[in-house]
Amino acid sequence: MNKKATKTAGILGGMGPEATARFFELIIKNTAAAVDQEHLRIIIYNFPQIPDRTRAVLYGGENPVPWMVTGLKVLEKAGAELVAIPCLTAHYFLPELRRRSRLPLLDLVAETVRWTTSSLPGLKTVGLLATEGTVATRIFHKAFARRRVRLLEPSAAGQKKIMEAIYGRKGIKAGFTGSGPARLLQEAARELINRGTEAIIAGCTEIPLVLKPDRLPLPLIDPMNIGARALIVKAGGRVREQPLP
Amino acid sequence: MNKKATKTAGILGGMGPEATARFFELIIKNTAAAVDQEHLRIIIYNFPQIPDRTRAVLYGGENPVPWMVTGLKVLEKAGAELVAIPCLTAHYFLPELRRRSRLPLLDLVAETVRWTTSSLPGLKTVGLLATEGTVATRIFHKAFARRRVRLLEPSAAGQKKIMEAIYGRKGIKAGFTGSGPARLLQEAARELINRGTEAIIAGCTEIPLVLKPDRLPLPLIDPMNIGARALIVKAGGRVREQPLP
Incomplete structure (x- = not known):
């Protein structure tokens, strides 16, 4: 180089x-x-x-x-x-x-949408695991909508689990990267899968620290x-x- | 803070x-x-x-x-x-x-000697796993000698294994952090243990990436x-x- x-x-x-x-x-x-x-x-x-x-x-x-x-x-x-x-x-x-x-x-949002739509052509629905902040900004919703991919966000209950996994007293930001936060995130992912998502975006930088692709039956897309x-x-x-x- | x-x-x-x-x-x-x-x-x-x-x-x-x-x-x-x-x-x-x-x-060398001598009082002999360069500089030898701790370095054969683990084509610096380099480092450590070392210094920053303390019967001291x-x-x-x- x-x-x-x-x-x-x-x-x-x-x-x-x-x-x-x-x-x-x-x-x-x-x-x-x-x-x-x-x-x-x-x-x-x-x-x-x-x-x-x-x-x-x-x-x-x-x-x-x-x-x-x-x-x-x-x-x-x-x-x-x-x-x-x-x-x-x-x-x-x-x-x-x-x-x-x-x-x-x-x-990183634009790069993620570009990679996802070119690697998974024909994709119709993608699920988002992210902080309430990211969900509220709708940055992923808008970027995927431009490529005609529908973004599914978790229910209020699912979103609560994600926030607990990231910000909770025993959450990732407090240094816990074990099975506790992992289980919460898997439950939130499961809900999106049941609702028909075809892939999942690890839409918060902390999520791939504990949620591993081999624990999910569909692609886990890591923007990082x-x-x-x-x-x-x-x-x-x-x-x-x-x-x- | x-x-x-x-x-x-x-x-x-x-x-x-x-x-x-x-x-x-x-x-x-x-x-x-x-x-x-x-x-x-x-x-x-x-x-x-x-x-x-x-x-x-x-x-x-x-x-x-x-x-x-x-x-x-x-x-x-x-x-x-x-x-x-x-x-x-x-x-x-x-x-x-x-x-x-x-x-x-x-x-980091001075900090390591300070921590080792205060945490393991009465220590007489410590072994060094490090690159040929670090061994040749004698920075650890000198710093431990000042505290009357004798430093054991590997034999030529042991040193060769360490260099292969770090710099080899399938070594740590080439991105391999699996069992290959780990085995080579364990063999080099085993030799120092057989010669009577009471603790081992992971004297190259790449070594703790693959050599884990639970694979050794004595303290593995990590300067990092x-x-x-x-x-x-x-x-x-x-x-x-x-x-x-």
């Missing part, structure tokens, strides 16, 4: 930190490299003080945009040439971030893996040939 | 990328935080183009110091206030790096875990109470 031919990738992280670490790992695992030197230059700003995105979207919590703009400035100063944000709810703010930063920002591969390509790196989940 | 009370931690990474990702994960896992906002601000520069440290120490390969200084400048510009380098062989160059950068640099906890403390964060490996 020629140093000049590749761009320095930036990651605006900390939303949450676990998801940021996993995204970094996915970039490394998806890069075709036999020695260290063939990997990409990456600058990560883990900035967990950025106010909660779900709270901002749903409950009038503090606006995270000025914090994210500060984070993007740090990445720009450090030499990042394109940036990914491993938090899907944060993508609601992408148009505003694009107005306020010169850095090219990868759109798709995003990691898209970032490698856009930075000029070489993607490892392997099937996406 | 008060924003002003904590420092922004920096990680000079990419040596190798997998070890950097794991070190980042260890910081997150070892931080006492119930919500994202209680985690530390961290800037990571994954800079895998830094020339191989082992090659520089042993075979007159390109000097990595100017590259590492460039990396430290990137971290400084981005606002890092103290820096850890998750590559033990790179610690050979720490005195020179300290002369050429104003950033406080965490010494010790370093992650030391970095949290020095940055003003709260360490999660749990036993170190």
Whole structure:
């Protein structure tokens, strides 16, 4: 890999930190490299003080945009040439971030829709497991609707289980990545399957930390893996040939 | 966690990328935080183009110091206030790096010796699994000798197995973290155990990626875990109470 031919990738992280670490790992695992030197230059700003995105979207919590703009400035100063944000709810703010930063920002929602519709042609219905914030933003609904794919969201009961799995006292954000949150997410997925979904989007960066594809009878689409591969390509790196989940 | 009370931690990474990702994960896992906002601000520069440290120490390969200084400048510009380098062989160059950068640099070798001698009082002999480069630098030998602990290094045959596990065509740096490299490392460890070592230092950042403590009949000391906890403390964060490996 020629140093000049590749761009320095930036990651605006900390939303949450676990998801940021996993995204970094996915970039490394998806890069075709036999020695260290063939990997990409990456600058990560883990900035967990950025106010909660779900709270901002749903409950009038503090606006995270000025914090994210500060984070993007740090990445720009450090030499990042394109940036990914491993938090899907944060993508609601992408148009505003694009107005306020010169850095090219990868759109993980758009990349996910592109990958899904080209890999599963003829797909009519896709289910979404995500935070209340992401569901409320309707970012996935709108992006899939443009490709004439209908998005199924969980019932109120299913959504409650997802939130408990992510934000609960024994949830993923509190460091629990065992069977407790996994069971809750499987129950929410089961409901979507019974209602006829043909694939499921792991629409929150925390979900694939505990929900594994082999526990589901249909494709589990991971926007983080798709995003990691898209970032490698856009930075000029070489993607490892392997099937996406 | 008060924003002003904590420092922004920096990680000079990419040596190798997998070890950097794991070190980042260890910081997150070892931080006492119930919500994202209680985690530390961290800037990571994954800079895998830094020339191989082992090659520089042993075979007159390109000097990595100017590259590492460039990396430290990137971290400084981005606002890092103290820096850890998750590559033990790179610690050979720490005195020179300290002369050429104003950033406080965490010494993972010193932290490891401090933790080991205080956690295992009366320890007489410790074994080292590390790259040829780290063994040749004698950084662990010297640091343990100061505390009157004797360091055992593997025989030439054992060392060859370690290098194959790390650098081999099916080694850790090529993305293989399964039973192949694990078996080679266990054989090298077995030799040190037979020669009377009382504990083993996982002296290369890649080793704990495949060698698990429960496969050994004595303590496996992981400088990366010790370093992650030391970095949290020095940055003003709260360490999660749990036993170190």
